[in-house]
Amino acid sequence: MQAVSPSHNLNSSSIIRPSKPRKLNRLNRFAVRCVHRYDSVQFPNGVGSSRADWQSSCAILSSKVFSQDQGSGEKSTPHSNSDHLAAAVNGHQTSLDLNLVPIDKNNKPQPPAQKPLSMTDLSPAPMHGSQLRVAYQGVPGAYSEAAAGKAYPNCEAIPCDQFEAAFQAVELWIADRAVLPVENSLGGSIHRNYDLLLRHRLHIVGEVQLPVHHCLLALPGVRKEYLTRVISHPQALSQCEHKLTKLGLNVTREAVDDTAGAAEYIANNNLRDTAAIASARAAELYGLQILADGIQDDSGNVTRFVMLARDPIIPRTDRPFKTSIVFAHDKGTSVLFKVLSAFAFRDISLRKIESRPHRNRPIRLVDDANVGTAKHFEYLFYVDFEASMAEVRAQNALAEVQEFTSFLRVLGSYPMDMTPWCPSRGDEPSL
Numbered sequence: 063m064q065a066v067s068p069s070h071n072l073n074s075s076s077i078i079r080p081s082k083p084r085k086l087n088r089l090n091r092f093a094v095r096c097v098h099r100y101d102s103v104q105f106p107n108g109v110g111s112s113r114a115d116w117q118s119s120c121a122i123l124s125s126k127v128f129s130q131d132q133g134s135g136e137k138s139t140p141h142s143n144s145d146h147l148a149a150a151v152n153g154h155q156t157s158l159d160l161n162l163v164p165i166d167k168n169n170k171p172q173p174p175a176q177k178p179l180s181m182t183d184l185s186p187a188p189m190h191g192s193q194l195r196v197a198y199q200g201v202p203g204a205y206s207e208a209a210a211g212k213a214y215p216n217c218e219a220i221p222c223d224q225f226e227a228a229f230q231a232v233e234l235w236i237a238d239r240a241v242l243p244v245e246n247s248l249g250g251s252i253h254r255n256y257d258l259l260l261r262h263r264l265h266i267v268g269e270v271q272l273p274v275h276h277c278l279l280a281l282p283g284v285r286k287e288y289l290t291r292v293i294s295h296p297q298a299l300s301q302c303e304h305k306l307t308k309l310g311l312n313v314t315r316e317a318v319d320d321t322a323g324a325a326e327y328i329a330n331n332n333l334r335d336t337a338a339i340a341s342a343r344a345a346e347l348y349g350l351q352i353l354a355d356g357i358q359d360d361s362g363n364v365t366r367f368v369m370l371a372r373d374p375i376i377p378r379t380d381r382p383f384k385t386s387i388v389f390a391h392d393k394g395t396s397v398l399f400k401v402l403s404a405f406a407f408r409d410i411s412l413r414k415i416e417s418r419p420h421r422n423r424p425i426r427l428v429d430d431a432n433v434g435t436a437k438h439f440e441y442l443f444y445v446d447f448e449a450s451m452a453e454v455r456a457q458n459a460l461a462e463v464q465e466f467t468s469f470l471r472v473l474g475s476y477p478m479d480m481t482p483w484c485p486s487r488g489d490e491p492s493l
């Protein structure tokens with residue numbers, strides 16, 4: 063993976079603010095709007111977020127059409143009609159020809175040139191024809207950069223100073239994807255990214271798990287007795303809480319934007335009383351020595367990252383998929399039990415559930431007449447479940463969830479990273 067230089071850091075202040083968050087609709091309203099737009103939709107070269115909006119709407123619509131065709135049966139057929147329809151509405155080349163019969167120069171209809179789906183359709187190559195550009199939060203040497211490289215080998219990694227800048231980089235076509243942490247095996251959820259997933263219109267297209275192996279870094283020649291301060295990303299500080307104490311360090315802990323940024327700061331400012339918690343790669347990049355290796359409190363320290371794109375991928379059934387949704391109900395939280403039962407009845411396992419308070423920020427809902435109303439929800443619930451949106455049981459579960467909720471959005475249906483959460487190098491720190 064090639065990392066662009068830190069001087070190319072995306073600064074959130076230098077990025078044009080995106081337009082206001084788009085309207086959020088209930089699924090059936092999505093579908094209705096989608097039918098209307100279907101006749102008139104144009105795909106200019108620069109496809110904007112409205113296309114992504116349209117695509118996710120249509121993916122849901124196609125799922126619904128398919129479920130109706132199948133009656134109430136819960137069994138899904140791999141590579142069934144729904145796959146084709148979903149393919150057609152998810153940006154595959156054939157979607158552009160849907161209602162058009164190609165005409166030759168003598169005005170004779172031509173048989174449609176059908177292109178079979180390939181793996182590249184699932185994760186389309188960048189339109190600019192070069193390396194995939196992947197935005198991550200932090201500077202080179204950050205774990206997020208490593209996650210970007212694991213998710214997209216040979217990508218061009220684009221450092222961003224804030225999570226929000228990474229979202230904006232994709233929305234503004236500066237990057238093709240963003241790779242952002244959502245959960246750590248020790249520190250739990252990275253709430254900021256859950257909030258941002260809702261505020262932005264990107265789609266989750268994949269996930270990747272990264273074992274996180276922390277080192278204590280300082281300038282060459284510095285001994286741990288000289289240290290008065292340890293700086294790092296708040297997640298990294300919390301992942302090493304006990305080991306720092308065990309190391310006998312009498313230090314204050316200070317949070318900074320990212321782990322590698324902490325290492326860079328020490329090097330740039332020649333700080334001999336400060337150490338950073340960061341990766342071995344950060345030590346190498348910023349010329350620091352490793353004072354202690356493997357200082358995370360748990361050897362199986364793993365962070366889960368999601369890959370985000372402007373367009374959703376086509377859900378499939380030939381490998382394990384996960385689907386992430388967010389929902390809310392304006393009559394409080396009692397709906398939660400009903401929603402969870404919609405999955406339980408269909409034997410769909412839940413992987414994660416997260417609630418986020420949302421009282422102070424209304425969400426704009428749009429009705430069938432396209433009239434928007436601001437709704438306040440006390441809590442938003444984020445759920446990851448183990449099924450693909452191409453499966454009828456998942457489509458039916460969501461149709462039921464929709465009945466119980468005032469707001470529902472599918473954040474993405476994507477292949478699961480099946481790597482077991484396993485220990486990183488060594489349990490005890492080496493000094």
Ligand SMILES: O=C(O)C(=O)C[C@]1(C(=O)O)C=C[C@@H](O)C=C1
Pocket residue numbers: 199200203204205206207243246252274295297298319320321322365
């Ligand atoms: O600071 C970094 O290096 C990051 O990539 C961020 C981050 C996080 O946000 O959780 C990623 C992985 C580790 O859990 C620690 C920090």
